Amino acid sequence: MLNYQNNLDRAFQALADPTRRAVVERLCLGPASVSELAQPLAMSLPAVVQHLQVLEASGLIRTEKAGRVRTCRIEPQTMQAVEGWIAQRRRSWEQHFDRLGEYLAEQERHDAPASNPKSSKPRNKR
Amino acid sequence: MSKPETGKTPAVISSTHASFSIERIYPAAPERVYAAWSKPEAKARWFAGPDGWKELVREMDFRVGGKERVRGQHANGITSDFHCTYHNIVPGRRVIYVYDMYVDDVLISISQVTVDIEPHAQGTRQLFTEQAVFLDGFEDNGGRERGSNFLVDQIGAWLAH
Numbered sequence: 393m394l395n396y397q398n399n400l401d402r403a404f405q406a407l408a409d410p411t412r413r414a415v416v417e418r419l420c421l422g423p424a425s426v427s428e429l430a431q432p433l434a435m436s437l438p439a440v441v442q443h444l445q446v447l448e449a450s451g452l453i454r455t456e457k458a459g460r461v462r463t464c465r466i467e468p469q470t471m472q473a474v475e476g477w478i479a480q481r482r483r484s485w486e487q488h489f490d491r492l493g494e495y496l497a498e499q500e501r502h503d504a505p506a507s508n509p510k511s512s513k514p515r516n517k518r
Numbered sequence: 519m520s521k522p523e524t525g526k527t528p529a530v531i532s533s534t535h536a537s538f539s540i541e542r543i544y545p546a547a548p549e550r551v552y553a554a555w556s557k558p559e560a561k562a563r564w565f566a567g568p569d570g571w572k573e574l575v576r577e578m579d580f581r582v583g584g585k586e587r588v589r590g591q592h593a594n595g596i597t598s599d600f601h602c603t604y605h606n607i608v609p610g611r612r613v614i615y616v617y618d619m620y621v622d623d624v625l626i627s628i629s630q631v632t633v634d635i636e637p638h639a640q641g642t643r644q645l646f647t648e649q650a651v652f653l654d655g656f657e658d659n660g661g662r663e664r665g666s667n668f669l670v671d672q673i674g675a676w677l678a679h
Contacts, residue, residue, distance in 0.1 A: 477626070477652050478536050484647060489542050491564035492554055494545040 409503035411435070412443050416466070419453055423465035545641040552610045552635050556580050567592060582607055597622055599614040611635055627652045
């Protein structure tokens with residue numbers, strides 16, 4: 393699962409930038425050319441291209457050139473979404489186990505002397 | 519036990535395998551941890567959805583071949599349905615089950631889970647291992663939407679840290 397972790401790290405790094413998030417949001421609506429993506433952004437084309445390179449390296453988007461037009465799209469690669477599912481699944485179990493821990497702690501508090509005979513309680517009932 | 523209707527053939531057929539483990543050390547006796555997995559009333563205390571989740575169905579028959587089902591609805595309206603069959607039970611030490619997970623009545627994964635419970639200096643070591651096959655739907659709108667929601671959630675959680 394180390395590889396999957398690395399991919400996620402890269403994706404989060406790529407999404408840490410507001411311009412790149414805007415690009416991803418735009419591409420969620422459908423593919424777009426580099427110039428279409430650059431149009432609403434207040435920056436030079438080379439700067440936009442640089443952002444696109446970061447996004448592509450992170451695996452979040454894919455670009456392909458046809459003639460003079462480079463088209464960008466969200467990477468529909470299965471793993472991307474699967475990583476999301478796995479991480480979500482994992483997170484959901486972590487939450488369950490936190491709750492399990494709280495439940496166990498509650499039980500321990502209820503009858504600590506009975507469940508843990510080794511620990512000598514400073515307070516004695518008698 | 520009736521399964522939810524899946525309705526239609528998915529547009530994309532894919533199967534992706536993954537496995538992960540989660541280790542926890544609990545300051546409680548192994549019998550206590552085992553009881554939390556084996557007693558329906560104890561399991562219901564922690565095996566539930568997050569805040570805003572509403573329980574719709576809960577059934578549990580803890581024995582080899584026995585079934586468990588937990589169906590609920592999240593605050594955003596999405597339903598989750600957990601269908602489980604117990605395959606191996608070693609009282610106090612191990613539970614192995616297989617479960618189908620449905621989201622909005624679409625089968626999204628089938629998993630084999632092994633829960634190893636063993637005594638530990640601080641109480642109990644619980645090792646949870648899930649081997650899953652995630653199915654289809656990752657390239658349809660629903661799957662992608664969930665995927666990106668997930669990213670947004672993760673970023674939110676990360677920022678809140």
